[in-house]
Amino acid sequence: MAKKRIGSRTVKLENGPVIISTSSIVGPKEAQGPLKDYFDIKLDDDLYGEKSWEFAESKMVQTVVEHAVKKANKTIKDVNYMVAGDLLNQLLSTSFAARAVSIPFLGVYGACSTMAQSLSIGSMLIDGGFADLVAASTSSHYCTAERQFRFPLELGNQKPMTAQWTVTGSGCSLLSSQGNGPKVKYITIGKVIDEGITDANNMGAAMAPAAVDTIYSYFNDTKDDPNSFDMIATGDLGKVGMQIAIDLLKEKGIDISKVYTDCGVEIFDLENQDVHCGGSGCGCSASVFNGYIYKMLKDKKFNKVMLVSTGALLSPTSTLQKESIPSVAHAVIIANE
């Protein structure tokens, strides 16, 4: 068996790629939420000076990559790979940001699981000796996602209470083979799981089984203790999906309830911000991880966390063709020494 594999699905990173810096940017609504003090850049205007929301989102990606590099006292030329993607068709915002920064580019798509996916691939490229510095990034924008996946905003459509609110935000982690900071220790890559949910306004229920499969695999492979974590954070299951994840894991004999939260539940004030079940979108776990969680690790308020970004891999085309929602979740375990 490959020397870094543990159990059936998990890998152990022997050299512990270091997250030497992060950057996060959010839109006006997210900047009013409970995590507002943790984000690096808060936009007053979700057009960000651009001619369209798509290119505003692209500028957000470019901004966090450049900002994370600058915070680490590095230059763009030092970065060996940009591993990144977003929710838009053909990764529009990421592709154009990659053009702007001119870093060798590996585009990834995992819907809202992208932050954990780009962190995973980036970490393995460093741990495997292929890179010294990797920028792992993703983004989403309420206005671009809504018009692509659901309806033009101008229609003013109502959503059911199980729906989530796509976060306008982006985040970048700068992974390094050297330096100081929290280290990526283990990675469990998810399988595509589909329990037959067809309601695109209930993504939490669709994605929860994928999160459960990945979290269970990690604990089964490593025999680690859930309570050794300061936080286990799913990407964005929202309020409904979060409870499903807790229940399904308890049925499998794993109780994460003491340390568990969801980025989609953390980023908004669910009582007062009219976001129904919470935040969603690649930018949700990206901004919560690179804003809040990373800083808690860096300040030694957290010692060990698991980020499990979750993605729903449906497309409007597959939905029209009456298919249910395939989902995926990847787990990244990050700890201080």
Added chain:
Amino acid sequence: MAKKRIGSRTVKLENGPVIISTSSIVGPKEAQGPLKDYFDIKLDDDLYGEKSWEFAESKMVQTVVEHAVKKANKTIKDVNYMVAGDLLNQLLSTSFAARAVSIPFLGVYGACSTMAQSLSIGSMLIDGGFADLVAASTSSHYCTAERQFRFPLELGNQKPMTAQWTVTGSGCSLLSSQGNGPKVKYITIGKVIDEGITDANNMGAAMAPAAVDTIYSYFNDTKDDPNSFDMIATGDLGKVGMQIAIDLLKEKGIDISKVYTDCGVEIFDLENQDVHCGGSGCGCSASVFNGYIYKMLKDKKFNKVMLVSTGALLSPTSTLQKESIPSVAHAVIIANE
């Protein structure tokens, strides 16, 4: 510098991941082309028994993954990762194929550069000690791509002579840490290059500078000799882009003309199959590499090849927003011992 890096952009794979098997599948038109004897599976009907072209494409992906695994006398459970993507929004065909095969899944998007991208990531995961067996795959389908990127086929739109024909095809390479077969030796990951071309019916001209940037970087990093290759094959620049690539590389002092071809030019009979500048689509370099090139390596008719799949990262949305076409190309060097 990370121990496997050479020069500014290239990595050397010390453990030489082995391509132990491949599988290729093509549609009826490709099955009448010059490479027809090299493809494993040739479809009479491009719906492949499914209810839509999208799910026909998805079944093609599933078929080549399962077929490559079977040819190597392995089982699906032995495969640690599926690294794959396609041209469709949200990687529709790949996501649903990943659901069917249930292999831990890393979705990638690089437009028509995807075969080289999935081979690159898969090879680094094996060489880095994270996996024993990786399925690297991609696909495209004339009917799904045309209606997503251009016009519904029913309209019968005409194309200019610079346009290319999207290949209906899929291919999978099964990468292994052990076994016999050609090995992946070097990888050069591309930057996103955009020289301002805005004509989506002239993708070859848009993508050629990206191919040139990557090929030049490889030779600059390694000081390798172009004529040491039996074949350097770009992904799908077509007839026009191919000539541009030769000319631009000559200007930079590198002459690849003796060993150079393009998968888009090879897969069709350009004189008689009415495909204008040649084939395109992720499935083009996927079927040509996994069908023709791999077999030439396996039979020792080729000893050393470079696959440079090229991708145009435009989206219909960015085109409507008057943006030019960003492109990317990745180079994978494969050789017998």
